[in-house]
Amino acid sequence: MPADLTRYALAAAARGWHVFPLAPGGKVPPRGLDHWQTRATTNPDTIRRWWTRAPYNIGIACGPSRLVVLDLDTPKQKEGLRPPPPFDLPGVTCGADVLALVCERAGQPFPTLETFQVHTRRGGLHLYYAAPNGAELGNTQSRLGWLIDTRAHGGYVVGPGSFVDLPDGTGTYQVIHNATPAPLPPWLLQPLSPPPLPPQHPITLPIPDTRVSAYVRAALEREAERVTTAPPHGRNRALYVAAVALGQLVAGGSITEQQVTSLLEQAGGAVGQTPSQISHTITAGLKAGAQRPRTVAA
Structure with missing residues (x-):
């Protein structure tokens, strides 16, 4: 486990990424930290104060950080090791393989790897991209394909330097390419955009x-x-x-x-x-x- 997670939290904040504590060894905020969405910060004094209390892991709030993170995972034993149709093809074993197949079928290049990359504790990959202007992207789960999730507004990722020890996997989140996040490829806007909201109805105050x-x-x-x-x-x-x-x-x-x-x-x-x-x-x-x-x- 890294000796000083404060350094990692401050490094993320220096990039303009809003951070907040996660439970030591875990992936969720600790008890007592309510409303991480509004408490995530880039303020160095607040960060130092938080991380002197405990060896917290690091959460990065994607929305205020203007990030869209592609989470390319590896299969968990309970999910089965074979991909479901239409991804059950030779050579497809993880989220990165699925994304390559999605790109091929869409006639698009694989999203640039000249971007900030983090190796996750289970052997997966986080690819950090700059959120596009004028678009509101939220979180998705398997919308692009098997073992591919995304985190944007309303979501967070476990930041580099964090050590997670859970039954489904133990390890450290490590930076493997320390680059400025590249713009999210424009062709991903449509598949990652949320569906239109249902028609809004006037609010009736429930107070006589x-x-x-x-x-x-x-x-x-x-x-x-x-x-x-x-x-x-x-x-x-x-x-x-x-x-x-x-x-x-x-x-x-x-x-x-x-x-x-x-x-x-x-x-x-x-x-x-x-x-x-x-x-x-x-x-x-x-x-x-x-x-x-x-x-x-x-």
Whole structure:
């Protein structure tokens, strides 16, 4: 295990990549680190403070770091060693082979390897690319093919220097080509783009007029609008900020947590947030807002 993971975290931050702690020996944030999406940082002082507490592994938040990472994996025993159709062909044994086949079938060259590359703990490969301007790419699982995942907005990768010790594999994430991330090949935009959102429906506030003051109603409407009008890359952040603001009113007794949660769940769902993402974000925001109660005069 590397002796000083702080150095690796600072090196990633120096590239403009937003980092946050992962549990020592693991791949998920440690207990007590809520809402990694908004806490990931490039601030050296914060990074030093975090990594002096424990030998944390390193998470790199892809969205704020403007990264799209292709995760070319190797098969796990429980998944079977043979690829499924249409990739069950001689010579296809891992995600890198599948990507080569995908490129061949699309009539496109293999994405340049003159980019930042990390060897993963199970023998796979992370290829880091610069996210394209004007496009909102999220995470995918096997959308390109067997053993190929991608991480972008809303996702993170285990950063180089991290040592992971889990039942399915043990090892260190090591840089094998230290280059500036190349632009993501344009032809990958279409297969990696998320499907169109379903038609949005107007949000109906679940609060009777007689139950809250005009001030509280205006606050509810304002925070719901904050979420539903946020740009694609800022929706989760907007939901968190709205939950913090309304959490202050909950803590001050002006409205109930159930009423706020119901409203924000509708707002998050209207802009395509997943139920688990919505729940986690609202919970974190309400917890933060409760630290600064706000009382509204009747």
